[in-house]
Amino acid sequence: MIRLAAETAKNDPVLNIAIFGAFVAVTLFIVIRASRNNKTAADYYAAGRSFSGTQNGFAIAGDYLSAASFLGICGAIAINGYDGFLYSIGFLVAWLVALLLVAELMRNTGKFTMADVLAFRLTQRPVRLAAAITTLAVCFFYLLAQMSGAGALVSLLLGIDSKVGQSVVIAVVGVLMIVYVLIGGMKGTTWVQIVKAVLLILGAIAMTIWVMALHGFNLSALLEHAVQNSPAGDKILGPGLKYGANPLDFLSLGMALVLGTAGLPHVLMRFYTVPTAKEARRSVVWAIWLIGLFYLLTLVLGYGAGALVGPDVISKAPGGVNSAAPLLAQALGGPLLMGFISAVAFATILAVVAGLTITAAASFAHDIYSNVIKRGKDGKGVSDAASEVKIARRTVIVIGILAIIGGIGAQGQNIAFLVALAFAIAASANLPTILYSLFWKRFNTRGAVWSMYGGLAAAIGLIVISPVFSGSETSMIPGIDIAIFPLSNPGIISIPLGFLLGWLGTVTAKTAESRALAAEMEVRSLTGFGAEKAVEH
Amino acid sequence: MTVRIDDESGGGIDYISVEESERFQGLKRMQRSFVFPLAIFFLLWYFAYVLLAAFATEFMSQRVWGDITVGLLFGLGQFVTTFAITMWYVSFANRKLDPVATEIREELEKAQVRS
Secondary structure (H helix, E strand, O other): OHHHHHHHHHHOHHHHHHHHHHHHHHHHHHHHHHHHHOOOHHHHHHHHHOOOHHHHHHHHHHHHOOHHHHHHHHHHHHHHOHHHHHHHHHHHHHHHHHHHHHHHHHHHHOOOOHHHHHOOOOOHHHHHHHHHHHHHHHHHHHHHHHHHHHHHHHHHHHOOOOHHHHHHHHHHHHHHHHHHHHHHHHHHHHHHHHHHHHHHHHHHHHHHHHHHHHOOOOHHHHHHHHHHHOOOHHHHHOOOOOOOOOHHHHHHHHHHHHHHHHHOHHHHHHHHHOOOHHHHHHHHHHHHHHHHHHHHHHHHHHHHHHHHOOHHHHHHOOOHHHHHHHHHHHHHHHHHHHHHHHHHHHHHHHHHHHHHHHHHHHHHHHHHHHHHHOOOOOOOOOOOHHHHHHHHHHHHHHHHHHHHHHHHHOOOOOHHHHHHHHHHHHHHHHHHHHHHHHHOOOOOHHHHHHHHHHHHHHHHHHHHOOOOOEOOOOOOEOOOOOOOOOOOOOHHHHHHHHHHHHHHHHHHOOOOOOHHHHHHHHHHHHHOOOOOOOOOO | OOOOOOOOOOOOOOHHHHHHOHHHHHHHHHHHHHHHHHHHHHHHHHHHHHHHHHHOHHHHHOEEEOOEEHHHHHHHHHHHHHHHHHHHHHHHHHHHHHHHHHHHHHHHHHHHHHO
16 A cells, blocks of 8 residues: 555656645745845845844744755654664754854844854955855855755656756756745745745644554654564664764764854854844744754654655655655645645755855855955945845856756765765864854964865865765765775864864964954944844835 | 954944953853853763764663663753753843843943944
């Protein structure tokens, strides 16, 4: 009967397309409505700083509960049991770094981008350029992951297995995303995130209650059912099924997960959409509750998919591991629920991709174009915000096209690997400089530049010489073998290196930075004096 | 060589003396002496958990009650501490940090209007 369910999933594309179409229509309507007040740069990049903490909390949760979180973790728990759960814990605990150390201080000192804070008291041009480059690198890897996720999801739902078909789907996602961002700016994408987060969490709650009801609301009974259906037996109840062979690799992954979040540029940029630091705090608190709740639900959903669908059926379905959540929906509520859950997952990808694109565009237009390329001899950036927004919109189109091409190239790649790479880069290249510039008065330009470029180069370099890039059957390039580094995640080396280089650069530099600017930054970051205000319309 | 792009602040405020003032130093000490120990605690607890999951798989796989294992309880424990730290920090920030920060900010705003 279960096999039959998987068959109908492939054969009901009309219903799925109809539900998808309805979702796209509704979200597009929201984006157009939200965009009516977009006038200034603050409107376009930071939604006029007009969102409440609660709204922004939902939007952060929407951004964070991406396809990798929802589809990836459900699938990982369904097949590997406990080892999938470890992802959720790293992703959640990471928010404490953001809440305690980063969110409010960033909100108080910055304007639109991460570079605003990092360059506050250091030499503008080199620091901004480095911060913009690391931002673009993180966004690019995150984008690739989402785009290849879209291809996999749609192949499951619409039964499109051919490479050409999936490429067309990726191109459609890319074009839709460009339209969302061009029309809606930050306000439009934030509203899409809010709507999506609510639907995703409601859908997950409904499915969780359903799964628990089938097992008499007894978690142990659900686990027992999953154990019976798993070829690994009761190994799924403890750690080690996936990472048992290489525990060091797991440690490296755990490090990248917990330290990456607070360095993700698209998450940091969300703190600027609220009017004050207090609202930034409230939004992180909402995000922690929503994300925590959701990960508890995925624990039930993952084991539920293992119990009710079975690991074998999931691995063999089109879309593989990532199809666990849609297949569970199918087993519970038939094609209609499956279509709904998949449409939510699809909307997730669209919204996350839009958020990443606007972050990358803001970083290019605001940091590289306005403050590095166009900077006049007097040291002032172009004050003309209108031309900056125009550049940002053009950048959106360029990034969209790059993401489509990259997404087509990355088809079939492991989504979790690409996301973990983005986290590792964020933790190695961004987080050390963020923490140093907020908490270490002596920190200077050389430290920042060394830490950002060094962390970025180490993270990417180690990935290139790791087994995920070459040397094994499942690598990106199976043909060659340059895998000298044994771990699939570079975090354990590259993150400490980023911190070390920041310290080394600082203590070896001979020039001192401005004492007055350091004092100003400290006063502003803790008191919120002079922070960017909400835009009045 | 340090050039500021947006100079909407400044306004003749002597930030160095504000920064060195007793009240601001107090605020800074209060914030850091709360946040740093807490950050060290949750990172240690998280990495202890990760190390156990990576190297002590037998221990983590022990059943406590039915199919509920030690690892599952530890994992759920991470959720509980995360929620608890969040609520604790928020109440601390609302009660202790915000009043002082607001006071200093309002004085600075007045000084800016005057100059």
